[in-house]
Amino acid sequence: MKILMVCEGITKYSIIAQPWKHVFELSRRMIKYGNDVQLLTNSADENAVYDEISGVPIIRVKKGKFFFANKQLLKYLNDEKFDIINWHGSDAWSTVHAWRLRKKLKNNIVWTLHSGPLSLSDIRNLKFTELPALTRFWNNVSNAICPSSVLKKWMCLPQIKGIITLSQRLKMYLVRNGIKGDKVIVIRSGVDIEKYDPTTKNKMASSKNLLKFDKDSKVVLYFGHPSPFRGLDTLIMAMREVKKSFPFVELLLLIRETGEKIKWLKRAADKMKNVLIVEGVLEEEILISYLSLADIVVLPFRFWPQVECPLTVLEAMAMGKAVITTYSGAIPEIILNGKNGVLVPPNDPKKLANAIVNLLRNPSQIGEIGYAARNYIKRFHDWDVIVKDTLYAFSKFME
Known part of the structure; x- marks a missing residue:
């Protein structure tokens, strides 16, 4: 199977932490299973740069002010050689990528969502003086204010064939916001059980x-x-x-x-x-x-x-x-x-x-x-x- 994995921020330093570790390890091990996998991420260069980390082929395309540069991104997203495009987003707002490209996007996508909204129950154990530090979790805060109508509209694009979440809690968040349950599968993150022995x-x-x-x-x-x-x-x-x-x-x-x-x-x-x-x-x-x-x-x-x-x-x-x-x-x-x-x-x-x-x-x-x-x-x-x-x-x- 020819698979294109898409995730911003992949570097040899970021892959020791989530969500990048999950994306990288999944790519590396799918290659081990005989699949042809390439990992698309962002770069500061004008032109696409080809790289490799521990045997995983990396394609780095230009990043715009906030998102991937559309022209370079579409070149790979619409490449017919890929059987699957698996796009990894840190939050619900990340689907804005697909929304921006919806009229030109030809290939189908499986979306993997790594995190969701911040709730009052999440922060009730924090001290008042610690609340400003929540800016570190800006994506979770932004999820909390994402209108359900917008979330449903973006997640239900015809090009998005399915959604993978890393917890049941996140799946239920999507279902409550109008996403059909049979469109969402929970697959949790992995651990190297041979290394952690x-x-x-x-x-x-x-x-x-x-x-x-x-x-x-x-x-x-x-x-x-x-x-x-x-x-x-x-x-x-x-x-x-x-x-x-x-x-x-x-x-x-x-x-x-x-x-x-x-x-x-x-x-x-x-x-x-x-x-x-x-x-x-x-x-x-x-x-x-x-x-x-x-x-x-x-x-x-x-x-x-x-x-x-x-x-x-x-x-x-x-x-x-x-x-x-x-x-x-x-x-x-x-x-x-x-x-x-x-x-x-x-x-x-x-x-x-x-x-x-x-x-x-x-x-x-x-x-x-x-x-x-x-x-x-x-x-x-x-x-x-x-x-x-x-x-x-x-x-x-x-x-």
Whole structure:
């Protein structure tokens, strides 16, 4: 099958984060399955530039002030050699691309929508002083004010044969806005289960010594950005309570920032014992090595508007870890409370502390939850499963 994947912002640096990682990995693995895949993205150059990242052919076309330049874009969108054009948009407004080109667009498109609107329930756990930072999620804010009539008009263009969303929550948002349910298929994001493999722990047997942790100590781990949206401040408060019952538990914080942005965190950590902050953790191999040391992974999101489940949750589950997280965004679609993870309300240090203490007191439950988490990821989030489901969706939509 000849497939053109379309997504703005693809670079060798952006593909470590969503949604670009999803688009790139999907492209790379469809090639592995014998498909002829090219990835179309934007460039600052006047003429089309041909590139390659890890075996994935990249076509870079000129970007206008806000969108792709129409002339270059249409050249590829109307190329009859492609069986499928899969356009990835970060929000509902991204379909304006197709709307602008509707009179000249000849080929059919399968649209993949990665995020949806911001709702009042999403932001109720934020402090008033944190609200200005929501500008980082401008696409979710803009979705919230997108009239349903406009959304329906754009999404129901005859050239758009089907829509893929990364969560049931996002599918229901589209259905509520007048999109027919049989036109929308939910296919979640994937995890490299061979790379995120619990047996890595055997290779890291001496790591606790290197980190000066007691070999018998329990390790609670957090990884990601230090944004207050991710509830890191809630975790710090919760750990003060946890240490009353387990004074020697280790708190390992893998923070994808350095310098000024984590000064507040260092000040808070200085007031506690047995806390280690590792700054700037980005490389997967390093992350996996640290994840292998954790007994419990805590990701206490206060706010998650991106609609799909956070990749950090999926990666920790793939490593067979007992994950404690919150009822935020699409996380409850993945975590079955008490089965393959533990869910607590956002922004509630006391309940988070209780959840951590309960697991620390029940080592067998840590193992059972981690085992179930790994099996869940293998069954529903292995990239081989995601690729097969995506190719099936392409065939179904183009019948």
